Amino acid sequence: MKNKLMLLSCVAAVGAMTMSAGAQDAAPVRIGVLTDVSGQFSHEAGEGSITAVKMAVEDFGGKVLDRPLEVVVADHQNKPEVAVSTAREWYESQGVTMINNLINSGIALAVTQVAKDEDRIAIVNGSGSSRLTNDGCTPNSIHYSYDTYALANGTANQLILQGMKNWFFLTADYAFGHALEADATQIVKDNDGEVSGSVRYPIETSDHSAFMLQAQASPAQVVAMAGSGTTFINAVKSAAEFGLAASGKTVAGLLVWDTDVHSLGLETAQGMILTNAFYWDRDDATRAFSKRFEERVGRPPHMGDAGDYSSTMHYLKAVEAAGTTDAQKVMAKMRETPINDFFAKNGKIREDGRMVHDMYVYQVKTPAESTGEWDILKLVTTISGDDAFRPLSESQCPLVKN
Structure with a gap:
């Protein structure tokens, strides 16, 4: 093809x-x-x-x-x-x-x-x-x-509401990863949060150990994964192997597809906060x-x-x-x-x-909460469309008359 x-x-x-x-x-x-x-x-x-x-x-x-x-x-x-x-x-x-x-x-x-x-x-x-x-x-x-603004807006705001204001970014080094990090960083800072650091890794990498050590050594409460697809899945698996969650840090996915959760399994992905536009069981x-x-x-x-x-x-x-x-x-x-x-x-x-x-903030279910192979998410909150996406007043689009 x-x-x-x-x-x-x-x-x-x-x-x-x-x-x-x-x-x-x-x-x-x-x-x-x-x-x-x-x-x-x-x-x-x-x-x-x-x-x-x-x-x-x-x-x-x-x-x-x-x-x-x-x-x-x-x-x-x-x-x-x-x-x-x-x-x-x-x-x-x-x-x-x-x-x-x-x-x-x-x-x-x-x-x-x-x-x-x-x-x-x-x-x-x-x-x-x-x-x-x-x-x-x-x-x-x-x-x-x-889009990256709505994803970051939902996930970052939810975690900040829980008092998690210090963030570290593990960012896949391509356009989408950069956009996720930039939008989430702005939202964290707008809410009086702090970014302790970030590291960008090649999307083809299979060894995340050096990047995980930096995240582990940071004072951040949240380690945010800014990437998608296989890149994201591999990073989350590495985080689990390095015990980031066990060390007290919250691992956040800034874009998490249902297929990612299914691939990771609930044992690995459970508890993760994510923002989504659609869930099959809504x-x-x-x-x-x-x-x-x-x-x-x-x-x-x-x-x-x-x-x-x-x-x-x-x-x-x-x-x-x-x-x-x-x-x-x-x-x-x-x-x-x-x-x-x-x-x-x-x-x-x-x-x-x-x-x-509207956009939706979900949490990945625990294995005990799930009743089937694709019963993977529970709703945390709904965000109205006008609140979820970047307001036109902040737009740099030349088609918008500010």
């Missing part, structure tokens, strides 16, 4: 036999899923993101504006140059009108600029850097599921979608999967309402239409491209 475009499915099969000749002759509307299929972030995207977008297209009916819908997929291999060339080819010659997922913040920042240049649409669900709606915002992109609507998704993927959806589905459905509804795939007309319709589904209630897309919705 690497660096090759794959026409994953012509999901207009349902009802294809009854389509008019005019509809059959119409050019398809193509949605691209540009994701990590086989690399270190594939468990947070990959098959899940592809399935979620396909489900949305199928549930929409397989066509829009009397044109068949198709989904194309590519593995960006976590290489910005591969992602940029793929996105440009999709937009210019493959008829792709919207690209979704875009896990890996460096890739998301690059591809959203391509969308702007080509006047197409990019929706980010996999990546979290808050730069995407701050200095890196564009009129053609939407940051949908979560209510009847999340459970209904999750059951359908799990039947296809073999696990419940996490916030990236849920966001991929919700944002694709919101995009298709906007295309239908606008009567066109013209990027600016569709973007305008998406901004003016509230989002009410299993993912978000009264969600709204701001002028900076941020989709604002």
Whole structure:
């Protein structure tokens, strides 16, 4: 699959036999899923993101504006140059009108600029850097599921409320890790907290001993892990081996996917505080979608999967309402239409491209509290969307009129 475009499915099969000749002759509307299929972030995207977008297209009916819908997929291999060339080819010659997922913040920042240049649409669900709606915002992109500001805001504020004001950061050395650390540092300091130190480690590292010794020697109450995917999982395992929690320090995950907790196991992850946009067992609507998704993927959806589905459905509804795939007309319709589904209630897309919705602070259950393989989180508190995300008054996005 690497660096090759794959026409994953012509999901207009349902009802294809009854389509008019005019509809059959119409050019398809193509949605691209540009994701990590086989690399270190594939468990947070990959098959899940592809399935979620396909489900949305199928549930929409397989066509829009009397044109068949198709989904194309590519593995960006976590290489910005591969992602940029793929996105440009999709937009210019493959008829792709919207690209979704875009896990890996460096890739998301690059591809959203391509969308702007080509006047197409990019929706980010996999990546979290808050730069995407701050200095890196564009009129053609939407940051949908979560961002580093909201994650740090929820987790840092909750721990500070518990009196844990001295922090140390173990940060994966890439764009997303840097953004997590920067946003969490600002929130800690805004709450009269202190950062005792930080260390950045290569995302490929397998030996965290030197970094753990620095964290252990610090006076910090909280050791915050700023990273994602395999990078995060390996760091948490190292923290457990070095006994950071046993020494009295609280290990905090600034981005923790459900798949991370499952991979770590409750024995290792129990008690961890985290912030999330979606949990499969939140209510009847999340459970209904999750059951359908799990039947296809073999696990419940996490916030990236849920966001991929919700944002694709919101995009298709906007295309239908606008009567066109013209990027600016569709973007305008998406901004003016509230989002009410299993993912978000009264969600709204701001002028900076941020989709604002409630966020949730969870704690990882103990093994004794869990009743099943994926019964892993318990709700601590809900944060309203307006409180969760960076206020527009602090925005550096040139689209925002302060």
